[in-house]
Amino acid sequence: MDLPTQARVVIIGGGVVGCSVAYHLAKLGWSDVVLLERKALTSGTTWHAAGLIGQLRASSNMTKLARYSAELYTGLEAETGVATGFRQVGSISAALTAERLEELHRQAAMARAFGVPVEELSPDDIKARYPHLSVEGVTGGVWLPTDGQADPANIALALAKGARARGARVQERVRVSGIAKAGRRVTGVDWVADDGSAQGHIACDMIVNCAGMWGHEVGRMAGVNVPLHACEHFYIVTEPIEGLSQLPVLRVPDECTYYKEDAGKMLVGAFEPHSKPWGMHGISPDFEFDQLPEDFDHFEPILEAACTRMPMLAEAGIHTFFNGPESFTPDDAYHLGLAPQMDNVWVAAGFNSIGIQSAGGAGHALSLWMEAGEKPFDLGDVDIARMQPFQGNKTYLFERSKETLGLLYADHYPYRQKATARGIRRTPFHHHLLNEGAVMGEAAGWERANWFAREGQEREYRYSWKRQNWFENAAAEHRAIRENVGMYDMSSFGKLRVEGPDAEAFLNHVGGGDFSVPVGRIVYTQFLNSKGGIEADVTVTRLSETAYLVVTPAATRLADQTWMERQRGDRSVVITDVTAGEGVLAVMGPNARRVLQAVSPADFSNAANPFGTAQEIELGMGLARAHRVSYVGELGWEIYVGADMAGHAFEVLREAGRAHGMALCGMHAMDSCRIEKGFRHFGHDITSEDHVLEAGLGFAVKTGKPGFIGRDAVLRKKDEGLAARLVQFRLTDPEPLLYHNEPILRDGEIVGYVSSGNYGHHLGGAIGMGYVPCRGESAEDVLASRYEIDVAGTRVRAEASLRPIYDPQGARVRGDAEAIRDTAA
Template identity: 40%
Template structure:
């Protein structure tokens, strides 16, 4: 046994800004028995060469809140520790140089207003007044966020480290972690080149080395290294210390003041991967050779914006590799593969902006077992099987790197690494005009092209080219019958003599039903927040089948597995690949299915909320009578090898009843009309069933205990401060996309969590939480007058208290 060097509770590996911030916050929480280990010196990995821009606005409210926390921390850190940080709140400018970019910027400004940020829209002249050195001949407008700023990355990291030491945290430099020690699935310590440190928890903050370090203990961290360059100039006349940071996305470049000169860098479309064959030894405080040929494309774009660069002296062209991820968001959280192994990495060149907040969130995650608020866009569990192959990750990551400053179109899909995971029907649906989207590696039909129409998305902030196609698929579902290939659903089985007992604790709804019952349920955290939103089918006394969304496969499996009470004999298995799923939906669904099965499908023999195994085309099909579109329908869960035969049988019989293919964009339109909630937008860990109007799906009438019950009971007793509401806008020219700001009687009260167009009701539909610190009840909601801010313009809207679509009202017979 190696000599025991120290006895700690938590070990952080990596001394960059995120590791130092995590150590600082753990110390602040009283966890002085924390050790931070850095194999070189603090900041010697990628932090020391970061550019240091600190922006706040992201498309997600909580990620924006996390970045805002960084700003608040950096304001006060120097005074607390006595260590300089180089923090300046000099504001941030973002330019728009064409009408489409201006539309994007205006929508970003609305998002900022939704999240409480003061983003101001400026004319080109007003922008130039703030940044006199730039040419504005091509500028349409600009946005200014006064609370953005910049920092010195090394100084701010050393300040965080000093703060951590002041709170009792141990920091060990020039110490290499050789191995994370794991016994029987539990972390017991780390082995270093100086000895062994016992611990219960490990936090991987290794930056671009995080993937290779995590792989040693079987944890997948999908990131790769990409070369990133920026230029530092000599002093330029007219550059003042209070100059705002500047982002010029149409020219792919950014700028910040640096001792009277400028830092200028950017994101070229043809990024260069680094360390493809592995990392060099002892890459501390190290840079790559300057690549002027590659940087020239950015330099040419920058000269058109800042002509003074042409004659400015160049101090240095920094080429420092950094870690980037396949979706451009960073990676936080507890690894699903190993309990008590946490990750904070993959910061996509905004690690300084995120560092303060990410360290806070990681520290709370380590201590409390969950983040301070929903951080799903950064959660490590958003990844899955498609992200284990490094070559695939690199292709997708280089695409994301190249899109860093390109237009963020609504409904935009990635192109690289496709197709990857395919349904057995992929080729058939492609031949029939499917335009596919991708989620967690799965190819999924978004919509179907007509004859002589190319199945390709044409992006716009207006109605896109598929709008009419989706409208036809929507109406076919309402009026006849459609088939959706939903084979990408994540599917699990939980088996064992204690399966019911385990699910009864984890599920908010009652799963103790007879065999063949189908139960729609949420799974809650202790605050009552919705961690999972899924369907449970009872297969037998000791077996259940669970169906959840494609993108939540890793997350939901991990949540269920971790929350099976200790000592119960219940085992969770992922069976996703074993079953294809065809959803047959519409008033003619029964008529169609009855043509191809001898099993009885009438209400008496096959009621809503039940499962039966039926025979179709020689296949044993688990038929689930359930709907997410508001029509009569069945999900057909088919052993994968039978999927093609069942589809052929459906297609042939469907000719007489108007069957047509439909895709996921029609599902979204249909579910909005019916008021069905979507996890990760309308509901999530920060929203309870009471707030979302879903307490009807919770077993609150009896005395059955379940996780989160006490939180719901307290809300029912004391009231809530936010409620999910539906809003409609009649103006057909308005395009709702989500994140539009909700105003009640002229006061900002929230934002839309999801939005779209309802083709049956012919209205724009949006859902969002109306918030009030004094409480929100029905009287409060009904007494208000509402508007939505869309691209900085206000539009009148109506609040709705019932589902917009009712089959009886539409006189559609089932």
């Protein structure tokens, strides 16, 4: 077998995603591209995919990639001569409950914000477009005319042919048997022919893991974590139905079903609530175009509901009962990007039953990332760096996969928490909080108190698109922070110790702030990329002449540590994750100082401990470190205490707080307070795509300091002027709720969407943030317009502000007593 001994990149896996990566790299001019497929192209999952091509995804950029896929598939047939079968038949989603209808209407509003054609439908409208459907119990729906369906295998084969035509080598029946590594880099792959007739080694500059349900195993060979697990996925295909003509794709998520007409037959598939994990003991090396054993008992309840919903199915014979494996990730988002554990191992895997509609865009985005060495736009939703190390645990993946397949069609309620594979990461205060009525949520595997139930109140979520059962609990916690004092657990936030003789110089290179500060000083800043986009939003505390503590959001700890590691070069610096070593309790509110003075002899006055400084303190009978910072816009301290003394610290603070009416608070209250103050949420309000100046964070970047990443982009933007501004909005109607992605209308025209939202309990209405285009305009021009937010199809008037609506002067954080009284009044 005449395979090359050297390549720029080796792609492992010849499903639709691997073929797309090869196609797009070749299109960029990469000639020495080698794709290795262990059996035949498409023989894993691609060949039996349903081929639904939806264009509306959960975020703007994911929608952009899905739309790119549809556009690509439209032209592939003319380019390659391989028929992709792409037909733009449109799609209907039908709701059976009022809650689902609100979800669909919110999705329709989001579609308008993202530029995707959409139309809300009544039950009669649905019946007119889909006469075979019983609309009994249907509350309404939405129509997406640009959605469609296609032939999955032929799309992959067309991409492979296009890749070959541009010089890529696509080789079937060759298995990767080993991966050679040197430090943090792969140096090549060993291969063996499927029939054992040949073997060899390809030295390469990088690899791309596109191995689908084998992606976890291939990841381990390469020394990287690729968390995914295969599940059984069921559908039936009927015998030909007389008179059946082309129909839109139909989804009835409340019954877990989707329907696709294909060549006069109906395909009916399901995403059942409790799925069946598969492949726990490995996948047979002979697996190729294989089907799994039928399990009619498992599928029967879904099919019975489908026959009632579409009566013609009851008369049609079943031609095929299909059961095939597909891979699912812990959060139902696929994996894309450069793996954190290695510096030249890329991943595109775990597509959660949306591989066909995603493959074109994913291959395009990854190829641009590989070419430039930087993300082409924000890919945080799918960046594999979001995955925590423990999520590669096979038992965890088995338990979580029971739920994730069904979540595709479950109600996507705001604040919905995963029910499986819970309780893995617990802060030192976990049992204390549970004893006090905490209702836990999960972030990056951490169990976090989201809200506190009252005595006798059920301690679980009751989900809704309206006010949920904890709304008043969070409101009371919010008021405690604003009016008195509250305490919440921040232990899950990432804590990275940066230490060594070059620590100061290194941070001054990687961060926009000035870290040449005295010991005990806290610097709030961002890590920027070369375009001035925000890679991380951090606070950095100088602990000593040679050591700093970088605090990051829980979900981005690994990504932020990886970013720093890759910028370190030959500097003498060690970066260590110390998150689990310290518990952190935030004591926030006008009376925070009184509580702390009751438990510590330290001086917490403005003179001795001004905002933005940290000090070592005695606390009760133990030791701690008090950081005077705030994410809620009030006077307060974050108390860092070693895990060994954390329980004692909690008990001492809790007891002292009782005398001052201190409330225990959760993450929901923290978030509602931060959005009133206009503080940004990383991943929503600020991302790698958002310029730090347009995000309103120029104050945290010190351009007088030379040599930091992104400095030139910041200076250019100052010269060019802003193209957009991040604006804070308050709805004038106190009833509607904002979450994210609601369209922003300026003088009646959609100009953007809400990046994050929550309820402002102090301000008396929902608060949202969002970018508004403003090229050539002053701040006054931006604010002179009339603004509305589209909430599920209803336009709601909104007040706009470029300064924090709550305490714009920041007096409360600084502890200015007179100003605080004025603000409270």
